Amino acid sequence: MAAICYVIAQMSPGLDADRAMLAGLIHDIGAIPILGAAEDYPEMLDRIIAEQNGEIGAMIMRTWGLSPILVDTAMHSDDWFRGPADTPDYVDLVILAQLLSFVGSPEMQKLPPPDLSPAYHKLVAGRLNPALSLAVLNEAEKEINAIEELLEGG
Secondary structure, eight states: OHHHHHHHHHHSTTOOHHHHHHHHHHTTTTHHHHHHHGGGOGGGHHHHHHHHHHHHHHHHHHHTTOOHHHHHHHHHTTOTTOOOOSSOOHHHHHHHHHHHHTTTSGGGGGSOOGGGSHHHHHSGGGTOOHHHHHHHHHHHHHHHHHHHHHHTTO
16 A cells, blocks of 8 residues: 555655655554454454544544644545545545555455546546556555565565
8 A cells, every 4th residue: 555655646746755655554553453452343343444443543643643644544545535626635645545456356346446536536647547557556566576675685
């Protein structure tokens, strides 16, 4: 997710790629305490995460003193049809990165096609199309491979 956010931000005027990577890394931070608390209720886990992840993530980020931009990312990253504002922001970036990350997976059946989200049309200066979306995913994969190689000492 972070790598996809990073690549999209590099192609989108007005967005900082490093901040985008951070947004991609921590947008679902609220799921961590839910996972710990839900050990006794595994049958309810998916519903609890879906309902509470954003609010809990925002509370954690506020407690850590993170910027309102990142707090908004936690709160609204699953709002696939979030507002038609003209200027893209980091919430749009995380929404689009998530939708693109699920392309070709069974999870995609539960989500809207990326091009139906307003975020799709706001980012990359409105030039996003299926071919460019695939290029974003390929570039993100290269970024991930480079990081893995660094971590492995190669």
